[in-house]
Every structure is written in C-alpha cells, then in structure tokens.
Amino acid sequence: MTTFSTHTLDTAPAAAKPILQNALKAYGFVPNLYATMAEAPTILEGYTTLSEIFDKADLSETERQIILMTNNRLNGCEYCMAAHTTLSQMGGVKEEVITALRNDTSIPDSKLEALRQLTIALNKNRGWLSNTQIEAVLAAGYTRQTILEVILGTALKTLSNYTNHIAETDLDAAFVSNTWTSPESQAAE
Template sequence: MTTFTVHTPETAPEGSKQILSGVKSGLGFVPNLLATMAEAPVLLEGYTTLAGILDKSDLSETERQIVLLTNNRLNGCTYCMAAHTTLSQMGGVDDVVIEALRTNTPIADAKLEALRTFAAVMNESRGWPEAAQLEAFFAAGYKQQHVLEVIVATSLKVMSNYTNHIAETELDDAFAKNVWSESDLKA
C-alpha cells in the first residue's frame, strides 16, 4: 500500500496550511485524518467546510452523530468510529446511544432508532430508499429536510471514511480510548 504523507501546518501544501493551523489552535493538535487530507487542499477544505455546514442543520448533535457513526460502522472505518465516539462523548450524546451505535443494536428511543435505521438504509441502498422506508422515517417525526440532511452527513463520511481506508490513517492518541473494530458488533 502507498504511504500517505501526514502533514503538519508547516509541511502542508499552501492551500492546507491555514486550515491545519486553525484546527491546531482549536483542538491543540491536528488529527491524523485532517493531516492526511491536507495533501489535497480541496479535500481538506471540502471536508472541514461540509462539517461546519452540517453543524447548522436541523439535526441535533445526537442526531448528527447517529448518522455519522452509522455510516462509519457500515463503511468499516475504525478511525472514524473511535474519533466520533470521542466527539459524541464530548458533545453530550447519551452513553447508551453511543454503545448502540458501536455495537449495531437498536436505540431505545423510537425516533432516534428510526434515524439510525434510515441512515443505514441510505448508505446500504446508495440513496435509493423504498417508499415504505421514507414513510417510516416521516412517521417517526422527521421531515423532508431531514432526509436531505442525512445525505449531507453521509457525504461527509464518504470523504473521511474513504480517505482512512486508502491512507490507513493511524489513530490519534486523543481517540485511542475509544478504539473500535467490527468484532464489537452484536448484530
């Protein structure tokens, strides 16, 4: 496999330097995912911009993490499962919800479970949900806007999950306590 460069703000291509510097100022470190994405400034900018846009969605922090973690699991992205577990914990997502997402077990809250199920449908069907699946999502209290926001979150995960697959991104120490593998799945 090709070894991908893990950049710093100093070694990154010009179009990535400012983004990495901002991340380092905000987090105190540059996650290896972003340091790897920096090789292609357009990818790094696209990912960080889309992540910021997703934060403006009508989906709550818990709902956003449900979609993100569901996609991470389905795409087999061990890096993002660990990272988003940490981000979910920092964002106040209930530990029971996080555990359900990490183990692929139902979430007790019916509305959140409908979102988890729909996020999986969108990933597995490649955006071709059946009418009954859309209706079930709407019956749980979600709207057309939320369908489209699930697409935004799914798009974000394609960018990060695929980068991690190709680059075999090393897990950062900050996420190591939440390491995940497919052996954690219960269903």
C-alpha cells in the same frame, strides 16, 4: 503499498496550512485525518467546509452523531468510529446511544432508532429508498428536510471514511481510549 504523508504545519502544502492552523486552535492538535487530507488541500477544504455546513443542519448533536457514526460503522472506518465516539462523549450524547451505534444494536429511543434505520437504508441502498422507508422516518417525527440532511452527513462520511481506508490513517492519541475494530477486521484475524 503506497503510503500517504501525515503532514505537519511545516510540511503541508501552503493552501492546507490555514485549515490545519484552525484545527490546532480548535482541538489543541491537528487530527491525523486533517494532516493526511492536507496532501490535497481541496479535499481538506471540502471536508472541513461540509462539516461546518452539516453542523448547521436542523438536527441535534445526538442526531448528527447517529448519522455520522452509522455511516462510519457501515463503511468500517475504525479511525472515524473512535473519533466520533470521543466527539459524541464530549457533545453530551447518551452512553446508551453511543454503545448502540458502536455495537449495531437498536437505540432505545424509537425516534432516534428510526433515524438510524433511515441512515442504514440510505447507505446500503446507495440512496434508493422505498416509500415504506421514507414514510417510516416521517411517521417517527422527522421531515423531508431530515432525509436530505442524512444525505449530507453520508456524503461527509464518504470523504473521511474513504480517505482513512486508502491512507490507513493512524489513530490520534486523543481517540485511542475509544478504539473500535470493524467486524470485517475481526473476522480477518
């Protein structure tokens, strides 16, 4: 099997080093996802830039994490589920929401559940939504802007989830307490 490097500040290509240094300042460590993406500085820059843009969306931290974690679960990304569980906890997302996202169960808040269902439909149907699905999220109190921002969050997770799949990124110590195993991995055991 082909292995991918987990770069350090010393081994990373020059174009990736400033991004890794910013991550070190922000998190106190360089996440293995970033260290792996450093192999191709353009994907690292794309991912971090898109992440900053997604943070500007007209969505709460909870709503952004619903979009991100739903995509992580659907894509079976164990690294990102653990990382975003930790980020959700740090960001004040309610435990009942985090548990629902990790276990693929309904979120008790009907508006947030409508957002989760929209994200599921968007991911599973590769962007093809029915009028019924669109009307359901609008009726829950979201807007057309929200629908487009779900696409943005889904694109962000495609970059990280696919990278983690092919690189088999090692989980950082900071996220180990929130390890998650995809149902597909469990079935294979």
